Amino acid sequence: MNLVYPQLSSGALAHFPVMKRRAVRVAANELGDGSRVLWLDSGVDRTAWILRYSGLSDQDCKTLADFFDAAAGRLRTFAFIDPTANLLAWSFDPSKSCWNVDPMLQISAGSQAPVGPGSAIRIINAGQAAQRISQTLAAPGWFWYSFSLYARADSPTTVRLARSASGASASIAHVAGAAWNRLVASATLNSAAFGIDFAIELDPGAAVEVCAIQVEAQPNSSAYKRTGQQNGVYAARFDQDEIEINADGPDQNSVSLRIVTARGD
Amino acid sequence: MTEFPTLKTGAVAQYPLQRTSIYSTEIVQFLDGSEQRFPNFGTPLRRWLIRLDQLDETEAAELAQFFEDHPPNATFAFTDPLDGTTYANCSIDQNEFDLTLDAEARASLDIVIRENRP
Numbered sequence: 001m002n003l004v005y006p007q008l009s010s011g012a013l014a015h016f017p018v019m020k021r022r023a024v025r026v027a028a029n030e031l032g033d034g035s036r037v038l039w040l041d042s043g044v045d046r047t048a049w050i051l052r053y054s055g056l057s058d059q060d061c062k063t064l065a066d067f068f069d070a071a072a073g074r075l076r077t078f079a080f081i082d083p084t085a086n087l088l089a090w091s092f093d094p095s096k097s098c099w100n101v102d103p104m105l106q107i108s109a110g111s112q113a114p115v116g117p118g119s120a121i122r123i124i125n126a127g128q129a130a131q132r133i134s135q136t137l138a139a140p141g142w143f144w145y146s147f148s149l150y151a152r153a154d155s156p157t158t159v160r161l162a163r164s165a166s167g168a169s170a171s172i173a174h175v176a177g178a179a180w181n182r183l184v185a186s187a188t189l190n191s192a193a194f195g196i197d198f199a200i201e202l203d204p205g206a207a208v209e210v211c212a213i214q215v216e217a218q219p220n221s222s223a224y225k226r227t228g229q230q231n232g233v234y235a236a237r238f239d240q241d242e243i244e245i246n247a248d249g250p251d252q253n254s255v256s257l258r259i260v261t262a263r264g265d
Numbered sequence: 266m267t268e269f270p271t272l273k274t275g276a277v278a279q280y281p282l283q284r285t286s287i288y289s290t291e292i293v294q295f296l297d298g299s300e301q302r303f304p305n306f307g308t309p310l311r312r313w314l315i316r317l318d319q320l321d322e323t324e325a326a327e328l329a330q331f332f333e334d335h336p337p338n339a340t341f342a343f344t345d346p347l348d349g350t351t352y353a354n355c356s357i358d359q360n361e362f363d364l365t366l367d368a369e370a371r372a373s374l375d376i377v378i379r380e381n382r383p
Contacts, residue, residue: 016366016368017367019365022329022364024336033305038337038338040336116323116327117327225325228330228333
């Protein structure tokens with residue numbers, strides 16, 4: 001997949017309001033006594049977005065229009081990063097296979113999480129070298145991402161939030177203290193690669209509790225969104241063959257785009 | 266049995282909340298105008314339309330994830346916020362889940378829940 005739905009110059013993917021629709025198909029047989037027999041047609045589910053942009057600069061408007069041309073309306077599939085989503089899958093469960101956990105990390109349930117349901121994740125680095133827990137996303141390496149989590153530790157402990165793509169990497173060190181604090185690493189990587197890795201790195205002997213792990217394709221973090229097996233990266237296409245750009249004033253444009261997940265690519 | 270999630274306030278629903286009671290009656294009308302009526306089922310089925318507004322992203326994501334985990338063919342327990350009765354066998358009664366983000370921490374969505382016949 002060569003095409004990637006672009007971020008605006010602000011680093012945002014969308015403007016408010018954003019509408020997201022999740023649709024499934026269920027075959028239903030309703031009986032006389034009011035009971036029903038239901039079958040989920042799991043191959044037909046889809047997700048759609050309506051993105052309404054207003055106050056767009058000429059440059060941002062051109063970016064979207066050029067991308068629409070590159071996709072040729074509904075014709076071509078592109079990678080779409082959900083602007084409403086936490087991009088990580090299983091954000092609360094590092095035992096899932098989407099997480100890569102270095103061998104010397106000991107992971108267990110921690111205290112009650114300060115946001116979201118359930119408990120935090122206690123991580124201890126029992127090794128002699130820095131260890132990390134990471135998740136790789138099939139997402140553009142050059143996007144602006146905000147990587148955030150809540151952390152605490154019994155004694156001040158360094159927690160590094162790292163990201164890496166082919167040929168580029170960066171990390172930001174924070175110190176977790178006794179109280180829960182949100183640690184944020186917001187940056188871009190100088191990488192043209194498709195595929196990016198987000199990691200939490202701990203020094204030898206470090207012990208922390210973390211929760212509400214979140215990656216968003218925007219400069220600032222929003223409230224935590226717990227996720228399941230679906231991450232925030234989709235194969236999608238436009239759901240329209242026409243793009244209507246309204247020039248509302250000098251350097252003030254508006255456009256509305258419909259995007260839907262693509263099947264069979 | 267999974268419970269329908271609550272908001273941060275502990276509430277399940279916001280005003281306006283719509284609850285529907287559904288009966289099914291067969292009516293046979295005779296030539297003389299008289300009728301014979303009988304119920305297809307004895308107790309009514311309940312349906313709730315829950316309209317939620319001014320949610321923050323965490324609350325909205327919890328409900329979106331609940332729809333993922335409990336598509337319309339899955340069941341869960343739902344406590345009627347109007348009278349506190351818990352209905353153990355309920356399902357989401359819609360095939361589409363629309364989430365609108367109007368601004369930061371201002372999400373809105375509608376969910377229809379239906380009681381299933383055991």
